[in-house]
Amino acid sequence: MKKGIFFRLLIAALSIITMLAAYGLTGCAQAESVISEAVEQAEEAVEEAVSTEAATEETEAAKDYSGTVLSLLHDKGGNPNYQPYFEAMGDKTEELFGISIEPVPYPTTDVFIATVNAALSTKDAPDMFTWWSTWRMKDLIDQGLLAPTTALWDNHKDEYSEGLRNAFTFDGEAYGYSYTQEYWPVWYNKDVFAQYNLEEPTTWAEFEAVCDTLLENGITPMAQTVQARWPTFIMFEQFVIGEDPQLYVDLCEGKVKYSDPKIKAAFEVWKGLIDKGYFTDPGIDYFVDAPAMFNSGEVGMILAGTWYYESVLIAAGVTEEQIGAFILPSQKESAGKNIVLEMSPICVSSNSQNLEATMVAVDYFMGAEGNEIFAKLNKAYPSNMNSNTDFLPEIKVKIADTVKNENYNILNRYWEATPTPICEEAVDKFAEFITNPEKLDQILADLDVIADKFWSENK
Amino acid sequence: MKYHNKFVSYLYILPSFLLVFLLLLVPMFQNIYYSFFQWNGIAEPVFNGFSNYIQLFKDSNFFTSLINTILWVVITLIFPVFGGLLIAVFLRGIKFGNFFKSIFYIPITISFVATGIIWNYMYSRQIGVLNTFLDLIGLDKISWLVNVPLNTFSLLITWTWQQLGINMVLFLMGLTSIPVEQTEAATIEGASKWQTFIHITLPMLRPITTVVIVMATANSFKVFDLIYVMTRGGPYRSSETLAVTMFRETFTMSNMGYGAAISVVLSIIVVAISAIYLRTMVKKDLLYY
Numbered sequence: 210m211k212k213g214i215f216f217r218l219l220i221a222a223l224s225i226i227t228m229l230a231a232y233g234l235t236g237c238a239q240a241e242s243v244i245s246e247a248v249e250q251a252e253e254a255v256e257e258a259v260s261t262e263a264a265t266e267e268t269e270a271a272k273d274y275s276g277t278v279l280s281l282l283h284d285k286g287g288n289p290n291y292q293p294y295f296e297a298m299g300d301k302t303e304e305l306f307g308i309s310i311e312p313v314p315y316p317t318t319d320v321f322i323a324t325v326n327a328a329l330s331t332k333d334a335p336d337m338f339t340w341w342s343t344w345r346m347k348d349l350i351d352q353g354l355l356a357p358t359t360a361l362w363d364n365h366k367d368e369y370s371e372g373l374r375n376a377f378t379f380d381g382e383a384y385g386y387s388y389t390q391e392y393w394p395v396w397y398n399k400d401v402f403a404q405y406n407l408e409e410p411t412t413w414a415e416f417e418a419v420c421d422t423l424l425e426n427g428i429t430p431m432a433q434t435v436q437a438r439w440p441t442f443i444m445f446e447q448f449v450i451g452e453d454p455q456l457y458v459d460l461c462e463g464k465v466k467y468s469d470p471k472i473k474a475a476f477e478v479w480k481g482l483i484d485k486g487y488f489t490d491p492g493i494d495y496f497v498d499a500p501a502m503f504n505s506g507e508v509g510m511i512l513a514g515t516w517y518y519e520s521v522l523i524a525a526g527v528t529e530e531q532i533g534a535f536i537l538p539s540q541k542e543s544a545g546k547n548i549v550l551e552m553s554p555i556c557v558s559s560n561s562q563n564l565e566a567t568m569v570a571v572d573y574f575m576g577a578e579g580n581e582i583f584a585k586l587n588k589a590y591p592s593n594m595n596s597n598t599d600f601l602p603e604i605k606v607k608i609a610d611t612v613k614n615e616n617y618n619i620l621n622r623y624w625e626a627t628p629t630p631i632c633e634e635a636v637d638k639f640a641e642f643i644t645n646p647e648k649l650d651q652i653l654a655d656l657d658v659i660a661d662k663f664w665s666e667n668k
Numbered sequence: 669m670k671y672h673n674k675f676v677s678y679l680y681i682l683p684s685f686l687l688v689f690l691l692l693l694v695p696m697f698q699n700i701y702y703s704f705f706q707w708n709g710i711a712e713p714v715f716n717g718f719s720n721y722i723q724l725f726k727d728s729n730f731f732t733s734l735i736n737t738i739l740w741v742v743i744t745l746i747f748p749v750f751g752g753l754l755i756a757v758f759l760r761g762i763k764f765g766n767f768f769k770s771i772f773y774i775p776i777t778i779s780f781v782a783t784g785i786i787w788n789y790m791y792s793r794q795i796g797v798l799n800t801f802l803d804l805i806g807l808d809k810i811s812w813l814v815n816v817p818l819n820t821f822s823l824l825i826t827w828t829w830q831q832l833g834i835n836m837v838l839f840l841m842g843l844t845s846i847p848v849e850q851t852e853a854a855t856i857e858g859a860s861k862w863q864t865f866i867h868i869t870l871p872m873l874r875p876i877t878t879v880v881i882v883m884a885t886a887n888s889f890k891v892f893d894l895i896y897v898m899t900r901g902g903p904y905r906s907s908e909t910l911a912v913t914m915f916r917e918t919f920t921m922s923n924m925g926y927g928a929a930i931s932v933v934l935s936i937i938v939v940a941i942s943a944i945y946l947r948t949m950v951k952k953d954l955l956y957y
Contacts, residue, residue: 323919492811498794641904
């Protein structure tokens, strides 16, 4: 293959030299046209050589990778269940490159994290795995367990926002790619709102009025849970952001203590709502009980990621017509308009035994067409700006438009924005607060101890 | 010839020994080794002496877990063990006995994970049968798995439901092995059923009781899957036992060394209690026989 290209290039070079010699012999006027002809011939030869090489490489790529099976570990095998979506992604890469993908679902996040951590440093490391951005990704990068994908981000540099790329970039290298991104609005039952002549609240006062009306009519305004541990941060982050978004960023970065008066004020707002009976009993399950209660009109609103719409509410039998969404207004007007964003990375293991094939697949998934596959199936927002979004339900288009047109301040989710060791302890403390709000001072002191320990060891 | 026989005997036990050595002893000593390190499971372990053990005794969550574990052991001895004995005694020789035995035995054939999921639904505030019943009779619904310490007792009810059957079967085996002549002789001598049970049946059941108690104690010390599926040790770590704390520290928090230290302490407790109990009971049995 290389020999063929070499000869073509050699012929092109010789023809230029011959023409140059002719220039010397026959004079400038004639020679000028001869040279341009020779250059054209040479360019054609090079183009032909390059295209032949690319075509040959393509054939080789297909030949080399056919039969390759890539593993993709993920923790979305329960509720929500992304397994069919990942399978569809694999079907496409098999069709295009002969690379099939075997998604391996884990029903619980804890077991999934433990498995990935244990496997990453071994030769049995998964080729790809779903993960979380920022701090949760950094731990793995620091240990050299993730393969950089900088070249792929460069391939698609005009297709992604700079902010998104920055969230995946550490010390100049980008890692993984974003297979989807989700906002965190409030989902509400349209039938219930219509029954009591309620409208989407645009201010905190209006939100409280909606809650009061629902409560007066025997409907629990909002869902809240301590089950499954992690959902306890949902309300916490919302109320801290609603107090002051910069305060939230500073807290996540260890610049502010949990006992800070403004953080305490956010907790007080939360406590006030708990005391008023705005929330469901925390014993409910956010993925089984909450959608059932939403469907039956027992609970009016649920704060959750945009993934909740398709894979939880619709999956639980709630109809599209029943579901409305709005962005929760900040309790302090000075906090402005804010919304939480959850980025969903798929990472590539540095110890993957099929690194080349994995990069081929990831390159495709980062492209406009590839990035659309998962998003279309889950009716989620694709991360690639050039991907088609016609499939998005109206409600999601509305949320995205509101965020864009009203200049919402976008903030990283607490789960990713806070160092993992703090977050894992903090979610239990939030659960303690939800069940015992009167212990606020003690809980804040405990959170300070947890955060101080981490930051003193990781300056 | 004698030495040859001994050599052959050792050859027979070699495969079992190798399995135990490779799959039990090596990981066990590895675990003890790592309990002296600070290690996140990814980076190089850093030796930190007894720090993990010192930290353990300063950790209030460890003591909550220890108290919960002791509670599990005590309740296990009262309900699943004593309950299993009662059921075995009452079911012996009654009409449809086999049918009832099967009913009590079925739960043990279900995995802990499936049991946890089933009971999660039963305890569900929204769709659970228990709360539906409470609602029907006009009582407030209860958050069985959230209210502390009710959540631990709810878990223990599930545990009892599952463990009764196996203990019943073991006691039934013990009852079958008691010679009929002895109980008949006692009856002829005028002993009441209660006196026969206390003075004949119970002492004769001592060997099987020893086995049941040791097994039940060890099982309750290491209970993990049921708690993990139903509450994950929550809310706010209130229903954790030592096994759950060990899992959390090791795999959720990536504190491999600290998790290893917890498992060492848990093992020491289980081995010590089992050894003391077995030694006492074996001595008694020798005296008795």
